[in-house]
Amino acid sequence: MADITAPEVGTHASAPVALTARGLTKTYGSGDAAVTAVDHVDLDIPGGVLTAVMGPSGSGKTTLVHLLAGLDRPDSGEVWIGDDNLAALSDKQLAKVRGRVVGFVFQGFNLIQTMSGRDNIQLPLRLNGLRRDDEWFAGLVDMLGIDRELDRKPFEMSGGQQQRVAIARALITRPRVVLADEPTGNLDTHASAEILSHLRVSCRELGQSVVMVTHDPTAASYAGRVLLFANGRVEGHITDPSPDSVLAGLDALAGVER
Numbered sequence: 001m002a003d004i005t006a007p008e009v010g011t012h013a014s015a016p017v018a019l020t021a022r023g024l025t026k027t028y029g030s031g032d033a034a035v036t037a038v039d040h041v042d043l044d045i046p047g048g049v050l051t052a053v054m055g056p057s058g059s060g061k062t063t064l065v066h067l068l069a070g071l072d073r074p075d076s077g078e079v080w081i082g083d084d085n086l087a088a089l090s091d092k093q094l095a096k097v098r099g100r101v102v103g104f105v106f107q108g109f110n111l112i113q114t115m116s117g118r119d120n121i122q123l124p125l126r127l128n129g130l131r132r133d134d135e136w137f138a139g140l141v142d143m144l145g146i147d148r149e150l151d152r153k154p155f156e157m158s159g160g161q162q163q164r165v166a167i168a169r170a171l172i173t174r175p176r177v178v179l180a181d182e183p184t185g186n187l188d189t190h191a192s193a194e195i196l197s198h199l200r201v202s203c204r205e206l207g208q209s210v211v212m213v214t215h216d217p218t219a220a221s222y223a224g225r226v227l228l229f230a231n232g233r234v235e236g237h238i239t240d241p242s243p244d245s246v247l248a249g250l251d252a253l254a255g256v257e258r
């Protein structure tokens with residue numbers, strides 16, 4: 001069984017920290033039925049790095065990214081996106097940070113069924129009063145292979161096509177931080193590889209930070225760092241992962257499960 005490296009906090013002196021969590025805690029239910037989905041998590045997510053979050057089903061990964069995105073409020077602890085402490089923002093300010101700084105790709109995609117692919121992708125620009133960059137739009141459409149989806153409504157698309165449209169929507173504002181829950185879960189190997197390569201390059205070249213939850217060791221191997229999550233805590237991490245080192249890390253993680 002492989003050892004998993006203890007989590008590091010506050011040691012990325014060379015890379016500016018894009019996303020910080022301190023003491024982040026969220027419990028669902030109460031009494032005997034209480035489940036602490038995220039349990040005093042401290043995290044520093046550096047800029048320019050693709051970070052994967054892996055761990056057993058029910059370990060709290062989705063809850064963690066929802067808290068990091070400000071979609072859900074923690075019971076205690078703080079999330080900082082750059083210099084913004086999410087807890088200190090009004091709902092309006094939070095919406096502004098979410099709209100301009102953060103891109104989301106979540107399970108279920110949240111595409112608007114009455115709007116075309118094109119309008120869905122461009123919605124974050126309209127909502128945030130941002131101008132469209134035609135070249136960037138065309139580049140995303142090309143990279144994601146969604147030319148024919150632009151004039152279709154989501155219900156006329158397959159799950160994989162909807163997922164690609166949702167990824168284009170997340171990237172259209174060139175957000176500093178992208179939070180994604182299984183972003184390639186409905187895609188074939190080729191499409192997944194292309195999208196993950198793009199995310200990795202845009203982290204490296206644009207200084208973007210992507211945090212993605214995945215169950216797929218191959219997808220995780222595109223990351224610069226894998227966080228190993230169990231029982232609502234970061235139990236370790238793997239730097240420069242390969243599919244084999246990720247599998248070994250998951251094996252080691254099984255040993256710390258409740």
Ligand SMILES: Nc1ncnc2c1ncn2[C@@H]1O[C@H](COP(=O)(O)OP(=O)(O)OP(=O)(O)O)[C@@H](O)[C@H]1O
Nearest residue numbers: 028029035037055056057058059060061062063064
């Ligand atoms: N809205 C909710 N109400 C009550 N319990 C919840 C709620 N959301 C999540 N939980 C519980 O919190 C724990 C963590 O759930 P979460 O969805 O964050 O895990 P996960 O690691 O993302 O799981 P999976 O890999 O299966 O998607 C689970 O025990 C789950 O049952």
